[in-house]
Amino acid sequence: MEHLNEKECKSAGMAVRDTLEIISGKWKLILLLTFYKKGKRRFRELVKELNISPRVLSKELQELEMNKLVTRTVRNTRPMTVEYDITPYCRTLGSVLQPMKEWGELHRQEIIGKKNSE
Amino acid sequence: MEHLNEKECKSAGMAVRDTLEIISGKWKLILLLTFYKKGKRRFRELVKELNISPRVLSKELQELEMNKLVTRTVRNTRPMTVEYDITPYCRTLGSVLQPMKEWGELHRQEIIGKKNSE
DNA sequence: CATTGCAGTATCCTTTTAGTAACTGGTTAC
């Protein structure tokens, strides 16, 4: 964020906050990473694998779906199943997550790494 | 995050989460942007300008300070004052905030922009 | 020596977020 005036700064803040809220919460990142690693997943699978309560899972998935980060697909199987998976669009989040990962690692050095040496 | 194995993925997730937690919360971003825009600020100034309760402000500033994102400087003035300001290190957060801003703006298009056209 | 301004804490309260557990409604399998 280079040299912003008042207005630019406020709208930049809003955009950052939007992004922040979308990936905030205890489960958002975990869910996205689960889909990323293991591919599509059914509702019950997620409940069992992650030990998340169905109530919370339902809410989180709805929010992710609203933001077009995951898709919800109903399958006509014997007992009906619903598959969730990340969207191609979700991959664009990489441009945010990658820097966050790098900064997080750098920061760990900055904080812990220098704890003793100073 | 390109093609991570199980372990890499988990540690990447941790780093992302670390970063996320540091800038999460109702006031962190607002505080950093305030320092960025207006420079150093005293405790009472922040309380008044932002309408934040001293209790919460105190906590937020402590957390930011622990993460070396802001400095706390005691001044020997008539009534003693304390100045807070962002550190040079804090500027490295730009590498995270800039992509977050860009993605946030893109996302606003993706979500709102296409609400009508589809 | 009461009043004001400062930084911050202590106490209590409200709101938000997350979790538990029981339940609905539908389908198949016995």
Added chain:
DNA sequence: GTAACCAGTTACTAAAAGGATACTGCAATG
């Protein structure tokens, strides 16, 4: 028909985050 899965919801509880307000301790001012 009843037991067993599925995807979720409902109603309640617990924990975390945030807020309001009064207060402490210190120094200068009047």
